[in-house]
Amino acid sequence: MYCPVTVDNFLDIYNDSLNKKGEELCGDQVKYLKTDKKVTIVLSDGLGSGVKASILATLTTEILITMLDADLPLEEVLKTVIVTLPICKVRKIAYSTFTIIQVNCETNHFTVINFDNPPPLYFHQGKVVKLEAKTETILERKIAIAEGYLERGDFLGAVSDGVLYAGMGVTLNFGWGWEQIADYVEGILGQRSHTARTIVREVLKKTHSLYQGEIGDDATFAGIYVRKRHPLMIFTGPPLDREQDEFYIEKLLNFKGRKVICGGTTGNIIANYLGETIEMDLSTIRKDLPPIGMLSYMDLVTEGILTISKATEYIKGCDGDLSRLRFDHNGAYLLAKEILQADSIVFMVGQSINEFYQNPLLPKNISIRRNLIEELVQFLKSKQREVTIEYC
Incomplete structure (x- = not known):
């Protein structure tokens, strides 16, 4: 059955892991890739734990992501992985198991390919549905x-067996179990608004509790939650052609x-x-940063080069994680917060150069503003955010 895609839907992806006690490296690995056409997530569980397991799982995820991104036939992809990762002669099981989730971004049709990992967890309208x-x-x-x-509101997740068997040998049972995890996620979905992050972290928090802090096996949870998109447009720098000002202003106002x-x-x-004047909020002024302004229809108005540079520093400093962004009520913090709260970001970058900021050693067609934006965009894309730049 085809389900029409709502343009303001967003495929929110998050993963997290608990390392086995005493291990610095996780034997589970997750890698995901977003393109305009599809989303691919791979969770691999390396045999055992520690360095060897981590290497095996990393190798598995890299092979799968690379080949799937190249649109090679699924059978060829799976054969390559199976041949590359042989069977353990002692335990007679694969050196690395894996789960692949692929979603077509045009139709939201998903496929889950599972090799020796626990079954996927799929929830529709807050209730678990066995696939x-x-x-x-x-x-x-x-x-x-x-x-x-x-x-909208669906959640699709993959877990390693370290989640499934949480508490085994600690609470004198045989682990948490797929049904109990499903019940727990249903409880989370029925409580409040969510992101993939909140769902995954709540499950791993419960997993940690069941292990009583003595994590017996690497435990990983990766999932997609379909929610409303949070788009952002940033207009920075005047357009080259002044006659185009009105066109780009209208584009911003209609966003x-x-x-x-x-x-x-x-x-x-x-x-x-x-027909307004920008009002300044002097409480946001800092030694190295101008204050923010206030203007109708705008959610934030800041200075340009200095604020973008400092905001980029903040974003990289917290590794793109909003929860780790240090609070300071200034323009750079507020800009960084806007960016990290957004799912999809459009930068509208005017190319008229402010000579005050221009490095005289650089060619005239290379502006500091443009370089700063491209550096920020590159980092955001590495964190799988949807970002586009439109030069004007």
């Missing part, structure tokens, strides 16, 4: 494949999402168009 999997045999290994469609202006000249152009 019907078909089994295929590839090079004498059984691969389970399930399909479906994601809608359906958060709106930010970075730059005094840019702000004044928009203020003049609106």
Whole structure:
């Protein structure tokens, strides 16, 4: 059954792990890749724990992600992994197991390919739905494949067996179990608004509790939660052609999402168009940062180069994690917060150069503003955020 995709839906992805007690490296690895057409997530569980398991799991995820991104046939991809990772002669099991989740971004159709990991966890309208999997045999290994469609509010997750068997040998039982995990996630989904991060972390928090801090096996949870998109547009720098000012101002004003202006000249152009004057909030001024401004229809107005540079420093300092962003009520902090709260970001970058900021050693067509934005965008893309730049 085809499910129409809502343009403001966002595929929110998050993963986290608990390392086995005494191990610095996790024997589970997760890698995911977002493109305009598809999302691919791979969770691999290396045999055992520590360095060897981590290397095996990393090798598995890298092979799978690389080949799947190249759109190679699934059978060829799986054969490559199976041949590369042989069977343990002693325990007669694979050196590395894996779960692959792929979502078509145009239809939200998903496919889960599972090799010796616990079954996937799929929730629709807050309730667990057991996916019907078909089994295929590839090079004498059984691969389970399930399909479906994601809608707003759905959650699809993959776990390693370290989550499934949490508490085994500690609470004198045989672990948490798939059904108990499913019940727990249903409880989370029924309580409040969510992100993939809150769901994954709540499950791992419970897992840690069941182990009573004595993590018996690497435990990993990766999932996709379908929620409303949080878009952001940042307009920085005046356009090259002044006759195009009105076009880009209207584009900003009509944008359906958060709106930010970075730059005094840019702000004044928009203020003049609106027939207003930018009011300054002097409580946000800092020794190295100008204050923010206030303007109708705008969620944030800041200075340009200095603020973008400092915001980039903040974002990299917290490794793109909003929860680790240190609070300071200044323009750079507020800009960093806007960026980290957004799922998809459009930078509208004017290329008219402010000579005050221009490095005289650089060619005239290379502005400091442009370089700063491209550096920030590169980092954000490495964190799988959807980012585009439009030069004007």
